[in-house]
Amino acid sequence: MPPKTSISSALSWRCPQCTVRTFASSSKLLAVGPEHPRYVKVPEPPQQTVPHNPPVKGTLPIPRNVFAGNSKGRSDDEIIALSTPSPKNPKNPPKGSREEWKAKMSEIRKQNLREGVKSLRARQISDERHQNVRQAAKQRERQELLQRPDREDERLTAPSNNMDLDALYNKPIPDPTREDRIRTKQLNLQRHEDMKRQERMEAVHSLYMNAREFIVTPQQLDKAVDAAFGTPEMPVQFGKFSTGVSNRSIWAEGRPERVQDKLNVANGQATGFAMRSAKSSSEINKERIRRIAETFTGGKIEKSVE
Known part of the structure; x- marks a missing residue:
C-alpha cells in the first residue's frame, strides 16, 4: 500500500499554471483574460470639450533673474568684464602640458559665460517686447469691450435695477427735448390767443354795427310790432287772391x-x-x-x- 500524503504537503500544493512565467512584461495582477473588455488595448481620444493637458513629469525650478544684482547701473559689458577678468600675470606653459589645458578650459568657460549673458539679455529684451505687445493688445481689447454698447436683445431684456434711483426720486428727470417742446407750446398758445382776440374784435364790431337796430325802449318795441303785424284797425295782409281780397296768413306768400x-x-x-x-x-x-x-x-x- 502506498504511503498517505501528509496534510502539510496537500496544503502547500500550487497550480502549475500559476507557477509558469508568462511572456508579457506586465505583472500578473495587471494581466486580464481574453473575456475582459480591456484585453485588447484600444486608444481612446481625449474629450472634445476638455483640453488635453498631459501630466507634467517633475517640477521645473523658478528661473533666476541673472540681472537682478545689477544695482549700480552697470552695462552688460562691464559686468562681463568683471566676471571674466584676464589673468594679471599671463604665463606661457609648455605645449601639451596640464597648465596649458587648464588655461584653455578657463578661456572656454569665460567665452561661454560672455555668450550666455549676451544671449540671456537678448532673450529678456525679446520677451519684454512680446509681453508689452500682448499687454497692449489685451488693454485695447478690454477698452473696446468696456465701451461697446449693449446688444439690442440684452438692452430689451435687462432688468431695471441699474437705474439711478436717487436721481429718479430726488432729482428732475432729464428731458433733452423739453426746451423745444416748451417753445412749440408757447407758439401754439400765442397763435390760439391771436385767433381768440381776432374773433372777439370781429364780434364787437358786428355788435357795434347791429346795435343801431336793437330794441331798447317800449316805444321802439311797439313800432316794430306794428310794422310787422299792423294795428288792430289795419292788420298786415299777405298776398292777394284773384278776387282782390288779401289774406292775413303768411302762407299766402307761399x-x-x-x-x-x-x-x-x-x-x-x-x-x-x-x-x-x-x-x-x-x-x-x-x-x-x-x-x-x-x-x-x-x-x-x-x-x-x-
Whole structure:
C-alpha cells in the first residue's frame, strides 16, 4: 500500500499554471483574460470639450533673474568684464602640458559665460517686447469691450435695477427735448390767443354795427310790432287772391324756400315758386362783394351802403 500524503504537503500544493512565467512584461495582477473588455488595448481620444493637458513629469525650478544684482547701473559689458577678468600675470606653459589645458578650459568657460549673458539679455529684451505687445493688445481689447454698447436683445431684456434711483426720486428727470417742446407750446398758445382776440374784435364790431337796430325802449318795441303785424284797425295782409281780397296768413306768400330750391337756383335749374322767391344773380353778387370787402377791410359793412 502506498504511503498517505501528509496534510502539510496537500496544503502547500500550487497550480502549475500559476507557477509558469508568462511572456508579457506586465505583472500578473495587471494581466486580464481574453473575456475582459480591456484585453485588447484600444486608444481612446481625449474629450472634445476638455483640453488635453498631459501630466507634467517633475517640477521645473523658478528661473533666476541673472540681472537682478545689477544695482549700480552697470552695462552688460562691464559686468562681463568683471566676471571674466584676464589673468594679471599671463604665463606661457609648455605645449601639451596640464597648465596649458587648464588655461584653455578657463578661456572656454569665460567665452561661454560672455555668450550666455549676451544671449540671456537678448532673450529678456525679446520677451519684454512680446509681453508689452500682448499687454497692449489685451488693454485695447478690454477698452473696446468696456465701451461697446449693449446688444439690442440684452438692452430689451435687462432688468431695471441699474437705474439711478436717487436721481429718479430726488432729482428732475432729464428731458433733452423739453426746451423745444416748451417753445412749440408757447407758439401754439400765442397763435390760439391771436385767433381768440381776432374773433372777439370781429364780434364787437358786428355788435357795434347791429346795435343801431336793437330794441331798447317800449316805444321802439311797439313800432316794430306794428310794422310787422299792423294795428288792430289795419292788420298786415299777405298776398292777394284773384278776387282782390288779401289774406292775413303768411302762407299766402307761399311755402318757405328749401335747400333743394337754393341748389336749383345756384345750378340754374329753378322753376316755379323757387324761381320767383330766389334772389337774382345781381343780389348774390352784391352779397359776395360785400363779404370780400369785409375780409379786406377787417370790419363789417352795412347792407344799406351797398
